[in-house]
Amino acid sequence: MDKRFWLGLKLIPVLDKKIKTITDSFESAERIWLADRNGLSKIDGIAINEVDEIITRRNNIDLERWWQRYKNIGINILTIFDDDYPPLLREITNPPTVLFFKGDLILNYSNAVAIVGSRLASIHGSIIAEELASELSKEGVTVVSGVARGIDGSAHKGAMRGQGGTIGVLGCSLDVIYPPENKKLYGEICKHGSLVSEYPITTKPLKWNFPARNRIISGLTKGVVIVEASEKSGALITADFALEQGREVCAVPGNPKNKLSKGPHKLLKSGAYLVEDAGDILDVLGLIGHSEKKKESSVEISLDEQRVLNFIDWELKHVDEITRELNVSSSDAAILLTILEIKGLIKQDIGKRYLRIH
Amino acid sequence: MLAKIESCSILGMEAFLVEVEVDISNGLPAFNIVGLPDAAIQESRERVRSGISNSEFEFPLKRITVNLAPADLRKEGPSFDLPVAVGILAATKQISRDMLSDYLFVGELSLTGEIRPVNGVLPMALRAKESKKKGFIVPKENASEAALIGGLKIIPASSLSEIVKFFSGEKEIEPITEDIKRLFMNNTVSDNINFCDIKGQEHAKRAIEVAAAGGHNLLMVGPPGSGKTMLARRMPSILPDMTFEEAIETTKIYSIAGMLPSKVALVTSRSFRAPHHTISTAGLVGGGQHPRPGEISLSHNGVLFLDEFPEFTKSALEVLRQPLEDGIVTISRASSTSTFPARFMLVAAMNPCRCGYLGDKIKECVCVPSSIRQYKSKISGPLLDRIDIQVEVPRLTKKELVGVSSGESSETIKERVQRARDRQQKNIGDSNLSCNAQMSPRLLKKYCKLSDSAQNFLENAIDKLGLSGRAYDKVLRISKTIADLGERDLIEVEHLAEAIQYRCSNNSNNYYNF
Ligand SMILES: Nc1ncnc2c1ncn2[C@@H]1O[C@H](COP(=O)(O)OP(=O)(O)O)[C@@H](O)[C@H]1O
Numbered sequence A: 001m002d003k004r005f006w007l008g009l010k011l012i013p014v015l016d017k018k019i020k021t022i023t024d025s026f027e028s029a030e031r032i033w034l035a036d037r038n039g040l041s042k043i044d045g046i047a048i049n050e051v052d053e054i055i056t057r058r059n060n061i062d063l064e065r066w067w068q069r070y071k072n073i074g075i076n077i078l079t080i081f082d083d084d085y086p087p088l089l090r091e092i093t094n095p096p097t098v099l100f101f102k103g104d105l106i107l108n109y110s111n112a113v114a115i116v117g118s119r120l121a122s123i124h125g126s127i128i129a130e131e132l133a134s135e136l137s138k139e140g141v142t143v144v145s146g147v148a149r150g151i152d153g154s155a156h157k158g159a160m161r162g163q164g165g166t167i168g169v170l171g172c173s174l175d176v177i178y179p180p181e182n183k184k185l186y187g188e189i190c191k192h193g194s195l196v197s198e199y200p201i202t203t204k205p206l207k208w209n210f211p212a213r214n215r216i217i218s219g220l221t222k223g224v225v226i227v228e229a230s231e232k233s234g235a236l237i238t239a240d241f242a243l244e245q246g247r248e249v250c251a252v253p254g255n256p257k258n259k260l261s262k263g264p265h266k267l268l269k270s271g272a273y274l275v276e277d278a279g280d281i282l283d284v285l286g287l288i289g290h291s292e293k294k295k296e297s298s299v300e301i302s303l304d305e306q307r308v309l310n311f312i313d314w315e316l317k318h319v320d321e322i323t324r325e326l327n328v329s330s331s332d333a334a335i336l337l338t339i340l341e342i343k344g345l346i347k348q349d350i351g352k353r354y355l356r357i358h
Numbered sequence B: 001m002l003a004k005i006e007s008c009s010i011l012g013m014e015a016f017l018v019e020v021e022v023d024i025s026n027g028l029p030a031f032n033i034v035g036l037p038d039a040a041i042q043e044s045r046e047r048v049r050s051g052i053s054n055s056e057f058e059f060p061l062k063r064i065t066v067n068l069a070p071a072d073l074r075k076e077g078p079s080f081d082l083p084v085a086v087g088i089l090a091a092t093k094q095i096s097r098d099m100l101s102d103y104l105f106v107g108e109l110s111l112t113g114e115i116r117p118v119n120g121v122l123p124m125a126l127r128a129k130e131s132k133k134k135g136f137i138v139p140k141e142n143a144s145e146a147a148l149i150g151g152l153k154i155i156p157a158s159s160l161s162e163i164v165k166f167f168s169g170e171k172e173i174e175p176i177t178e179d180i181k182r183l184f185m186n187n188t189v190s191d192n193i194n195f196c197d198i199k200g201q202e203h204a205k206r207a208i209e210v211a212a213a214g215g216h217n218l219l220m221v222g223p224p225g226s227g228k229t230m231l232a233r234r235m236p237s238i239l240p241d242m243t244f245e246e247a248i249e250t251t252k253i254y255s256i257a258g259m260l261p262s263k264v265a266l267v268t269s270r271s272f273r274a275p276h277h278t279i280s281t282a283g284l285v286g287g288g289q290h291p292r293p294g295e296i297s298l299s300h301n302g303v304l305f306l307d308e309f310p311e312f313t314k315s316a317l318e319v320l321r322q323p324l325e326d327g328i329v330t331i332s333r334a335s336s337t338s339t340f341p342a343r344f345m346l347v348a349a350m351n352p353c354r355c356g357y358l359g360d361k362i363k364e365c366v367c368v369p370s371s372i373r374q375y376k377s378k379i380s381g382p383l384l385d386r387i388d389i390q391v392e393v394p395r396l397t398k399k400e401l402v403g404v405s406s407g408e409s410s411e412t413i414k415e416r417v418q419r420a421r422d423r424q425q426k427n428i429g430d431s432n433l434s435c436n437a438q439m440s441p442r443l444l445k446k447y448c449k450l451s452d453s454a455q456n457f458l459e460n461a462i463d464k465l466g467l468s469g470r471a472y473d474k475v476l477r478i479s480k481t482i483a484d485l486g487e488r489d490l491i492e493v494e495h496l497a498e499a500i501q502y503r504c505s506n507n508s509n510n511y512y513n514f
């Protein structure tokens, strides 16, 4: 019942801005919502000249209708006064008083890790993010990220493969799909975890929402892993929040010539943990006992396939380089590449270049 | 006095007979042409008047009425000059009338009475033969084109006075004949652009070979300077020879468009058209009040090369879809509907993004994801669906341009292509197809037989690589061509595996999914 009044407070911008102050003074949302002119003016944080505006706005809001609208979109409300509010998030200096969420909230909050990075990730970085997320999730760790293009998207995708699940934190409201191609990803995340936002519906992805969102990403987790980020990337803001909030910061190193390595390397130089695989993350965060390294997957490959695989190695190689260096015909190179692709050992990137992934 | 002369006019791809009636009566001097003539025909009055006078004949100062029948079909162009002039001479008894009705007449007159070439003589000659005429009086320059149709006396005419002498028996004009076999043999590609000019690019070259062998549409994606234009221009040097029927069809189109080069009777090599991206939709697919074939018809049986593909207007690209599917283009006008053949091989080239360097080894791409998506979206999905083969062409470094060897010559590649095409003609010719690219999904089932292991492999590939239904059809079509190149009937694993490579990377992290 009370949740409706919380929604009411979020719908009036003057109150939303001060929601922490006004509710900290032990006023219940219901009492604030129902207060008369006199009552309102006595609440800590509400200025006299704001009272009229609050009352006009309040009279224009049909709370029941709004409540139904949220229900119809499948949005639930969680407040800091609820028992199931994520415990780690509660500890940060300015936790969101109200969180909107979609999907299943029963996740392993005390075992969460954030994986974030550049929106313009390389295929290299995307593969690493996906792999780390998938392995963490298989160990029961919940992976948190920002539902953006690049690293974020890969982290969510990987995490869906395990029972740890994933949480996506948005810089807009839950009914706004951004970037637009993420429609499917939104749905999948809700199936394997939840989507979270502190914004009432119809809030656009405004630029200044993102730093605020980043504090939630790090706030939900024990530590943040940065995979590929340029020096100006928002992922570094998330890392800063993590430090402020006393969470661990981990980074995956990269090619020193690549500008997407600048971010992680900067963090590594100032003491972030170097991460090569999911085991490293589990160790740093003191999560579950380091699981044994998985046995090498046993796909059978022919001698020729092995030659191509060895040549491609972990660097992008163009199909013509394979033809020339291994002295095979271009049709033979094509045949071997398709077979290795189907066996899941290599992946194709833009420009007909291949990368070994296993 | 009344005279009747028979002539011809063009509608779409076909010629129809036109009776030119000339009536000369007493009255105020006048010269009228009726029977749905266009502006060019109205102008022909001036040319006919001067042509007759300047050939030392007398232009009658009487009332002259010319009727072009059937009156309900619109006629165009200057090709009625000659029949109108001959009609006037006949009506005034300045030409012997004995044998005029055995012949069909077309030609434009100059003011001096000389006869100039006109468009569409090849389909006209076909019509003349069908209508059982004995002969066809044509401008000298058009004579060999008309002579492709055997069994018809083709009289090359150079001036009005010569024609008069011919009918009076004062002058013999030797009918023109053409030895089609000889014309065909003459077909030597003496172009000095050759595939051996190209360094490296093994993958792209092989893709082009497969495309040429099966007639598959091809898209090349690569940064500026990667050699896309260079590769495309070498395409004609490896295309299989035209069959006689194909040559006649193509020649007909060029004849109608008035684009037969002088002294060329038969177009024997496949055309390669490369219109600039500023071309209008009408220029590309055909149009005009009296519909003319556009670039897609001029590339019939040949290659239509669209360089800088996304720069073409969206409307121009979208109208390509129907011809790509049907091999014909239909142009509707209030008065008539014309259909032109347009079975061409589309070769398109584009940069991977606006700045051009997405996926380049050295230069970094500066595009943001939304601009990459927007650039890519200029080519619609349905259009891409009709392009079987997509290759990414890398830019060679300076070092590679010096160090890497160039591969086979066009002649060597063409030999393989020709053999593969001959096999196709034998295999699928009974369905009236000339190459694998034309196989519909239904015919794919009929002609693409897979070995058991290939069948398993394909199912696995679809699953692991997430191939769509459209992609599945493409893979089958391409692998059939690869099997033909390898002179095999059954599609094997190796053919499928190679075919699967001729698609662009589908890496959703980079938002670049073709
Ligand atoms: N593989 C190659 N072999 C030889 N010359 C090349 C090659 N690639 C590029 N070039 C040179 O670069 C020039 C530019 O190529 P071009 O076909 O115009 O590139 P694009 O159309 O992809 O922009 C060519 O004219 C040629 O001189």
Ligand SMILES: [Mg+2]
Pocket (backbone or CB within 6 Å): B228, B229, B230, B307
């Ligand atoms: Mg070019």
